[in-house]
Amino acid sequence: MQIRNTISNNGQAGTTVHGGRTDGWTREAVQALFELPFNDLLHRAQTVHRLHFDANAVQLSTLLSIKTGGCPEDCAYCPQSARYRTGVENEPLVPLETVLAAARAAKQNGATRFCMGAAWRGPKQRDLEQVAERVRAVKALGLETCATLGLLREGQAEELKAAGLDYYNHNLDTAPEFYGEIITTRTYRDRLDTLARVRRAGIKVCCGGIVGMGESRAQRAGLIAGLASLAPQPESVPINDLVRVEGTPLEGAPKLDWSEFVRTIACARITMPRSTVRLSAGRAEMPEAVQALCFLAGANSIFYGDKLLTTGNPEAARDRALLEKLGIRPA
Ligand code: SAM
Ligand code: DTB
Ligand code: SF4
Numbered sequence: 001m002q003i004r005n006t007i008s009n010n011g012q013a014g015t016t017v018h019g020g021r022t023d024g025w026t027r028e029a030v031q032a033l034f035e036l037p038f039n040d041l042l043h044r045a046q047t048v049h050r051l052h053f054d055a056n057a058v059q060l061s062t063l064l065s066i067k068t069g070g071c072p073e074d075c076a077y078c079p080q081s082a083r084y085r086t087g088v089e090n091e092p093l094v095p096l097e098t099v100l101a102a103a104r105a106a107k108q109n110g111a112t113r114f115c116m117g118a119a120w121r122g123p124k125q126r127d128l129e130q131v132a133e134r135v136r137a138v139k140a141l142g143l144e145t146c147a148t149l150g151l152l153r154e155g156q157a158e159e160l161k162a163a164g165l166d167y168y169n170h171n172l173d174t175a176p177e178f179y180g181e182i183i184t185t186r187t188y189r190d191r192l193d194t195l196a197r198v199r200r201a202g203i204k205v206c207c208g209g210i211v212g213m214g215e216s217r218a219q220r221a222g223l224i225a226g227l228a229s230l231a232p233q234p235e236s237v238p239i240n241d242l243v244r245v246e247g248t249p250l251e252g253a254p255k256l257d258w259s260e261f262v263r264t265i266a267c268a269r270i271t272m273p274r275s276t277v278r279l280s281a282g283r284a285e286m287p288e289a290v291q292a293l294c295f296l297a298g299a300n301s302i303f304y305g306d307k308l309l310t311t312g313n314p315e316a317a318r319d320r321a322l323l324e325k326l327g328i329r330p331a
């Protein structure tokens with residue numbers, strides 16, 4: 001009964017309120033959302049979406065891997081871990097001018113945010129200075145800046161903030177009890193600590209996860225509940241459908257049914273009504289109709305550009321055509 005009350009309340013869970021934001025989503029309440037009939041779930045998600053956003057606008061973020069491969073961590077999904085033979089080589093930091101050229105091209109193509117990713121456990125001091133230089137330069141082009149560099153130590157987030165970093169991406173990745181089957185070299189707690197440092201430094205939080213790693217529906221609900229319970233909730237929530245890369249331990253993970261992916265997006269939208277929900281990795285293999293359902297379920301951002309970090313993404317021109325077909329304005 002409690003769950004019914006919670007989910008019939010237009011997506012606003014009712015237990016704890018911080019600064020006007022609700023964050024009391026239990027895993028059980030999220031699981032009850034997952035179990036709604038598909039049409040009911042989408043209707044609810046779209047209703048919540050329209051309370052807080054223009055339903056016909058989608059934000060465009062372009063990714064660039066500024067430091068590829070050779071990562072010491074063991075994330076089972078990741079082609080950049082040095083532990084797996086995936087064909088991704090360990091490369092040096094991309095020079096400032098190359099980053100700037102990519103950022104200019106992204107802006108020219110209509111992206112509003114430029115996200116720089118590095119395959120590090122976390123940045124060393126020298127790394128951080130070099131990233132700060134790149135953040136300053138990208139920001140000066142008039143783009144929003146985002147970085148994903150791994151775990152941050154005390155003081156590092158402040159340095160990034162001072163350089164003009166708008167967002168820091170650091171994902172919870174999955175439910176706490178499934179986490180240990182995916183990553184052993186950093187804990188869920190480590191991730192929460194980095195997120196707290198980002199928040200304290202006044203940088204906006206981009207935090208999401210991956211589905212399709214062999215987790216159960218209850219664990220997908222656990223991921224969403226974990227994200228929704230962050231206080232304040234993340235400004236940006238990337239939902240990735242696992243890109244199964246040959247050579248990684250998850251290369252043979254069973255593909256998640258499209259309807260379950262759309263449900264995950266809808267649950268993120270309902271539980272994090274004011275967050276931007278990004279339809280992230282996995283679009284290269286996703287039919288346009290499924291992407292359209294994700295927008296209907298409340299996704300209002302995509303990674304835009306021909307490449308994610310090391311894997312493919314739909315061509316920018318195709319994405320522009322898709323948005324045009326749906327009457328969606330790039331934002
Ligand atoms: N090394 C940093 C870290 O892990 O914190 C930043 C880069 S890492 C590649 C950023 C995120 O990309 C991961 O947390 C994960 O959610 C996502 N990701 C990596 N490989 C993926 C894959 N094969 N499919 C879907 N998402 C993936
Ligand atoms: C996020 O959640 N997804 C992006 C971004 N944050 C950095 C990364 C997706 C990576 C997919 C695999 C690859 O291209 O290497
Ligand atoms: Fe390294 Fe990040 Fe890949 Fe994990 S997800 S192996 S930390 S690059």
